[in-house]
Amino acid sequence: MARRKSRRRSAARRCRFCRDGVQEVSYKDLDSLRRLMSSEAALFSKKRSGNCSRHQRMVKQAVKQARFLALLPYL
Numbered sequence: 001m002a003r004r005k006s007r008r009r010s011a012a013r014r015c016r017f018c019r020d021g022v023q024e025v026s027y028k029d030l031d032s033l034r035r036l037m038s039s040e041a042a043l044f045s046k047k048r049s050g051n052c053s054r055h056q057r058m059v060k061q062a063v064k065q066a067r068f069l070a071l072l073p074y075l
């Protein structure tokens with residue numbers, strides 16, 4: 001059987017917000033939000049970003065707020 005190298009191992013790590021002990025994701029934290037978005041400003045899925053459900057939900061809300069305030073682009 002051919003062995004396949006598992007790519008993107010680092011992305012499957014645990015939630016970065018949990019690791020950093022972040023209680024709430026703010027829309028002002030643009031650096032973090034941008035890192036979780038593709039070049040077309042689409043938010044990465046939970047699987048792709050490695051976030052837990054709780055933080056993924058917060059990120060989603062934060063991105064919505066940031067878009068409303070024109071801090072991030074819409075698609």
Ligand SMILES: [Zn+2]
Nearest residue numbers: 015018052055
């Ligand atoms: Zn988390």
